[in-house]
Amino acid sequence: MNAISIKDLVKTYPNTEALKGVSLQIKKGEFFALLGPNGAGKTTMIQIMTGLCNKTSGEVSLFNKDVYQDYVEARQLIGLVPQDFNFDIFEKVYNILYYNAGYFWIPAKERGPRIEKILKDLGLWEKKDSPAIQLSGGMKRKLMIARALVHHPKILILDEPTAGVDVETRQTMWTYLKKLNQDGTTILLTTHYLEEAEKLCDRIAIINKGKIIKVDTKDNLLQLTK
């Protein structure tokens, strides 16, 4: 079964065609990397999947739920870790997760245990009462991962999650993401780093100038580079 299905996706901005008929299928349980340079169309594709951007044409569905027609069901399936920090920097870490769980229809009594587990898993529990502005860069990245996971999504999308993160934090995040994937979460990751895609992913798509250039398994793609 496909977790993510994209067919002939086109996004046109005035004077720019960001996506030129992209088609892509990502299977349930896969760890999939979207590799490409800046401006290739990675973020636009993710934004269309998550409702942050309107498509020009084409179809996008998550577990057979159309992201426009069935947006309530589709959005409950997805957790997004965007490229830039986009939380209320003056809000406490715990409250950011508490409110976010509410937006995803999680009843108040279920939120506490979920938040405690995620924050402990990511090493942020001691910071639960700190305003987000007081966290280090790496901790802010982890907070965005925690926020994306609070409603237990079936698909996790990470847009360059380790950009600007130190080596140790990056390793911790990789280990955590691998475990999440082993537990059944489908993961789509965009990155510039070949090493990141190589370490984590089963299949890789290479995107450039709004077009998918190649989709193959990690091993096959690595053979090509030798």
Added chain:
Amino acid sequence: MKTKSSLIPLTTLILRDTKRFLRIWTQSLIPPMLTSVLFILIFGYSLGSRISEVEGVSYLNFILPGLLMMGVIMSGYMASSFALFIQKFQRSIEELLVSPIAYWQIIAGTTIAAMLRSFLVGLGILAVSLLLTPITIYNVWILLAFMILISMLFSFAGIATALWAKNFDQMSIFSTFLITPLTYLGGVFYSIKMLPQPWSTIAKFNPILYMIDGFRYGFIGVNDIPVLYSFAIVISLTLFFFILCVWMFKSGYKLRT
């Protein structure tokens, strides 16, 4: 899968915005009350003592409903506009846009929290006024209806402004150049019957006049304009801003590329 009618996101939004304005109560609740009390002391007590009755009531009792309404209007507008604009500015609005929350719930949640802030400010002004002058209410239901409608109207207007504005300068345009002057010229301090022509006719183009006049009628039973006429104008404007907010959210106006 839960049904589309889940109200959990709505209650979460109301709780979030209410907690935020209560946390900064010295900035969100006290300043509008203080402004109104200063007006009461200066215009009602100091200068008002030299003015004879207006429409059969003391000058202080005449201006009190307008001052209360001023607090309600500005609080509702500032609450919703800044709550939403700060989310846009920090991009935390994306938390809502990627969630399954319906647009009407974002509008309703922001509006209800803003109305609550307006009511608290209104009650505060009323409580302080009671310490300064005896107050009798002519018709509590008319008073409540205008309070609810006007706080709702300006909360919607605040949401529309926040969605439209690109920066803090644009955010202040409506409050500085439209709402504040129209409120002051909307009959807070005078009856339009006291104005010479053509000003008394020109004043009737000011929508805030009908809000203050209707509210004053509920308070002291005195009005320049038939109360049903005022109601019709307030309801029409509330509906207009509600439809505008829904359209802006649905089309993703300055929210989605």
